[in-house]
Amino acid sequence: MLTMALKVFDLSCEHDHVFEGWFSSRDSFQDQLAQGLVRCPVCHSDQITRRVSAPHLNVSHLRAGSAPRAEPAARSESVPQGRAAVAAPSGDQLARLQAEVLRQIRRIVRQTDDVGSRFADEARRMHNGEIEERPIRGQASLQECRDLVDEGISIMPIPDILDDDRLQ
Known part of the structure; x- marks a missing residue:
């Protein structure tokens, strides 16, 4: 199975339509932008700018030696009464959902x-x-x-x- 890390950028056009762009690298984004391949999905403008966005940091390896992770049963106690805990989809599940x-x-x-x-x-x-x-x-x-x-x-x-x- 081939997996590729993608850079997800928050983008906008000159009309302030905000959307996400998924690229293999920052250079890939810059190359596609220079070629006019990045367009607003709403108005098709090619005047696109990157917006400031919060980075996704994978810090799970930093917790390995620290306090043990809470078990699922312990986490469910923080869920309000009458509500079920919902797990976020994995990257593969999200990709399949987006494709569908x-x-x-x-x-x-x-x-x-x-x-x-x-x-x-x-x-x-x-x-x-x-x-x-x-x-x-x-x-x-x-x-x-x-x-x-x-x-x-x-x-x-x-x-x-x-x-x-x-x-x-």
């Missing part, structure tokens, strides 16, 4: 009708009751998106990573 979430989101995206550059017109026609509502996706300019929002039409950008058609 991405699969489900991609499945949902595939079930939408790709209307291409007609997105703004189709969304507006549905909003106005001219055509039956259905889940759609497509492309729209920033101004078209702003106009739709101003008209009270809910839209959401779909990052390329979630749209299999745009990855080809």
